[in-house]
Amino acid sequence: MNMRLLRLISLWVMPIVFWAIGTTVQAADTTPPTGSVLINNGAVVTNTASVTLTLSATDNAGTVSKMRFSNTGTDFSTAKIYVYATTKSWTLTIGDGAKTVYAQFKDRTGNWSLSFTDTIVLDTTAPPPGFVTVSGINFMRNGNQYFFGGTNNYYIIYKSTDMVDDLLTTASSNNLKVIRTWGFIDIGNQDGSNSIDGAGKKDSIYFHYWDGTAPAFNDGPDGIQKLDYVIWKAGQLGIQLIIPFVNNWREFGGMDQYVRWKGGNYHDEFYSDATIKQWYKDYIAHLVNRVNPLTGLAYKDDPTILAWELANEPRCYGSGAPGDYITSSNCNTTLLTQWVSEMSAHVKSIDIHHLIAVGDEGFYCALGSSNWIENCSQGVDTVAFSSLSTVDFMGFHLYPDFWGETPAWGTDWITRHIIDGHNIGKPVLLGEFGIQDKSQRDSIYTTWTKTLYDNNGNGDLFWMLAASGYPDYDGFTLYCPSSTCTLLNDHAQQMAVKH
Structure with missing residues (x-):
């Protein structure tokens, strides 16, 4: 063969061969986004x-x-x-x-x-008259801004109707138109055995118990019918209620009772265990959907209830008493915030009228802080909680005696929360506050309530009002008439006309 021709053919063919070798066929993309x-x-x-x-x-x-x-x-x-x-x-x-x-x-x-x-x-239907709603940083009721001063009382859910009437009438006559009270009495077995809180039952009353296979509800006269009466009587007197679904503490059973039902090991399993969370959701659904025979209304349709709280003072840690459950290394602000998100959405899905709050103490999560109230150690991040779309307002508590702080620190605590809650775009409620020193109480409460009023806080509830003769078990109990009752009555009236 002519060598010149062979060389020309090679120069022409080789690039094609190399191109073919270096090229692969691209497969068609059939995977959707x-x-x-x-x-x-x-x-x-x-x-x-x-x-x-x-x-x-x-x-x-x-x-x-x-x-x-x-x-x-x-x-x-x-x-x-x-x-x-x-x-x-x-x-x-x-x-x-x-x-x-x-x-x-x-x-x-x-x-x-x-x-x-x-x-x-x-839900485009306006809430029925009397329901409290939110509009930006304000509570609203019947088209008007709604500010209030009120109180707490836990015992009305299990005491006699006479004691309930006495307490609620005293509150009403002193212009305390909002009362925060418990929506739970969780015990072990139906006879009270295996209860976290001593004998479990309160004056033979219990709401929620273990029936041998699962938690069950006591809807009888020694059970949730007691709460029926409280709601009915409060409505008759023009009082509204804020009701938490469970306690963080051992009193009245609370979260540790759920953990004991499950046979768990840690307090914070209440926030993480799927079975326990479903039991809690079931209790919420039972309570919210319950039809009160005295009013003819389901709880979810009754404007006497101002708001539900997910828990009283949720934390990673429980009471820490002998027999209580310790906290695992897995509990942190992420876990509790996820729990708040899940449970507040659950309540919203079955009750479209009532406000939802967390019930926390208002602790902050500032990494690096040396103050246990602010360094995330309790699993509470009140700003993260309140920023959730399913949480309607920021709540916080104030107990300098218990927290190792001063009353002056408490004044700043009030101001900070009002600023932070309003910056989020939510109303702010001081859900509990108290001072044990009775000689200083009037002066301190005057400063605190004025601070809340002047900074446009939306409401406050002192701990706690009791009827005359009821023991002062924790040192915070307030009776009427008294000088402290008078100043809180005056404050409540001032809040009621605030616009």
Whole structure:
């Protein structure tokens, strides 16, 4: 063969061979994007059909380019297609009830994803008269800003009707129109054995017990019917109630009683154990949906209840008494905030009218702080709790005697919480406060209540009012008439006319 011709052929063929060797056939992309959609940042309820969708989508082979939406999930073939974005204004279908939005995403190859969904309850019906709502940093009632001074009392849920009447009448006559009281008496077995809190029952009364296989509810006259009467009588006197669902402390059973039912080892299993969490949800549903035979109303439909609290003073730590449960190394602010988010959403899903709060003491989470009240050590981050969309207002407590602080520190504690809560955009309630030194009490309470009033705090509830003759077990009990009762009566009247 002509060597010159062979060389020319080689020069022409070799690049083609090398190109073929170095080139692979790209397989067609058939994998659709993955993504998510949230309505109003995961809110449970909305009072308007106009919502904002928060969107997230990724694709394994490139960029997500398009998106489309549906209120039914069946009309995507005719749905308008939008350029992909991380937010989208959307309108729900008319009519109150649960509404689901369906979102699909498309990659540059043309693959449409399956539907991703989120659901929200549309409730455009104004709450019945008497319900307290929130508007920005304000409580509202019957169209007006609502400020109040009130009190706490735990024993009315198990004492005689005469004692209930006495306490509530005393509160009403002293303009204490909001009372915080317990919604729980958790015991061991039905006979009171295996109870965390001594004999368990309170004057033979109990609400929630272990029936041998699972927690059960006592709806009888020695059970939740006692709470029925408190709600009915309070309504008759124009008093509203704030009711926590469980106690962090051993008194009345509380969280440790749930852990004992389960056979657990740690106090904080109440926040993490799936079975315990479901038992707690079941109790909430039972209470909220209960129809009060004295009023004819389900608890969830009764404006006498101002708000529910998820717990009284939730922390990683329980009472620490012999036989109580210790805290595991897994408890932290992340766990408690997740629990608050889950449980507040649960309450909102079954009670669309009432306000929801946490019931915490208002501890902060500032890493590096040397103060146990502020260094995250209790698992409480009141700012994170109150920032959740399913929590309606910030609550906090104030006990310098117990916390190793001064009354002056307490004045600053009040101011800080009002500022922080209002900066979040929520009302702020001082849910408990107390000083044991009776010689200084009037002066201190005057300063604290004035501080709250001057800084536009939305409400306060002192610990605690008791009827004459009831023992002062903890050193904080207040009786009327007294000079302290008079100054708190005056404060409550001042709050009631504040606008």
